[in-house]
Amino acid sequence: MSDEKREIEKIKEIFEREFEGLSGSVKSKFEGLGLSALEKLQKELNELRVKHTGKKSPLSGAKKLIGKVAPDQRAEFGKFVQSVGKTIENKIEDAEASLKSRIQKAKLEREKIDVTIPGRRPRPGHLHPITLLRQKIEDIFVSMGYAIEDDREIETDYYNFDALNIPENHPARESQDTFYTTDGFALRSQTSTVQIRAMERRGVPLRVIAPGRVFRRDTPDQTHTPMFHQIEGLCVDKGITMAHLKGTVSEWLRRMYGKETKTRFRPSYFPFTEPSAEFDFSCFKCDGTGEFERGKCGTCRGSGWIELGGCGMVHPNVLKNCGVDHKEYSGFAFGFGLERMCALMYSLDDIRLMFENDVRFLEQFR
Ligand SMILES: [Zn+2]
Structure with missing residues (x-):
């Protein structure tokens, strides 16, 4: 059991490292980032989700170990795997939600029209002599x-x-x-x-x-x-x-x-x-x-x-x-x-x- 548990710990560790490393900016709530940088982060976050929670993810493989654990320890181990999975899922979801709202805000900012800015007046021409x-x-x-x-x-x-x-x-x-x-x-x-x-x-x-x-x-x-x-x-x-x-x-x-x-x-x-x-x-x-x-x-x-x-x-x-x-x-x-x-x-x-x-x-x- 301790081997399997160590395996899951390792998966969690890798995720944490990669999540932290996500352009180093997920935690700082994406302050001051431009729209294109935010969209790039969103793409990276999606890749991270697929990598750590998708069908081919190590976590998905670890879930299959649950059945191999001795029956008296299976429930405890199952809970542990689930809690790690939940932690990963939650972190990604939180990041995604705040990223989404940032992107929306940035888009609105870009599309905002300041009607008080004077227009660019075309220079009038005139007739040739x-x-x-x-x-x-x-x-x-x-x-x-x-x-x-x-x-x-x-x-x-x-x-x-x-x-x-x-x-x-x-x-x-x-x-x-x-x-x-x-x-x-x-x-x-x-x-x-x-x-x-x-x-x-x-x-x-x-x-x-x-x-x-x-x-x-x-x-x-x-x-x-x-x-x-x-x-x-x-x-x-x-x-x-x-x-x-x-x-x-x-x-x-x-x-x-x-x-x-x-x-x-x-x-x-x-x-x-x-x-x-x-x-x-x-x-x-x-x-x-x-x-x-x-x-x-x-x-x-x-x-x-x-x-x-x-x-x-x-x-x-x-x-x-x-x-x-x-x-x-x-x-x-x-x-x-x-x-x-x-x-x-x-x-x-x-x-x-x-x-x-x-x-x-x-x-x-x-
Ligand atoms: Zn004359």
Whole structure:
């Protein structure tokens, strides 16, 4: 009997040692432990329970010894085994219960939402300077009765060149000037393509402006980028003359830069207009004097004028291409770049700044 009893004592001793050693923290009631550490302890405790009270545990084996003990000592020995088993069971259960409540508390702690903490406010963005300028111009033209047109940026040669009366041998058609897709479509090199699309779709009479991106094979430098923004204007009706063109462009620039703004037109050439002109307006910085703060005005380089865009009376061939009777209808068109205008307004010496997405630059237009 004493041998068997010693066996059971040994089992109890091993359990006590392992239970104590359970990360050394069962007894200290798991104070200050994080959720993941507590969960790890729970796992260890489960393993300990299986090891010491499971079917294959030494205690379970010891219970089988009860029957082998001499009958007069069997009851006493049985009680002893049971009490050791109970001790082991109780210790594990106590530890488990307090561990469980600790885990629950830790979980609640983690999920607790402090509604008094101020939220993380997303930093508000703002519109790009080009967009701001475009919207301002759109507003003016809409108030003058123009509709806003938008159309595709990838065009066929027909819309980008032929319909606009740009002849086969014109240098603009060369691949060194225009981007082509591998299947032969052109990235539009001017927003004039929208003139054709708008006349085809809306018919005449019509008044539209078409803001949009255009693409040219230019090496980027201070005044060139391969992609830039243009606004195209088109007005077709019966009896439209050059006077209407001059009046419209002048009125727009007055609304843009102030009542005193003067406009001038210089003869020029474009395949899609005849006659054609380039238009300038009096410098807004020096009021057209060419002088600013007792020196040469930097914005107009002392000339008093700012060159802005091209314009002209829509070429009869362009009207014909769109199925418009050029004997009955006439029209004018104009176009200009937004980047240049933006650079002049904000005295930028490099238009690439507008596409570099440098927040320090863009934030200034807030
Ligand atoms: Zn000036």
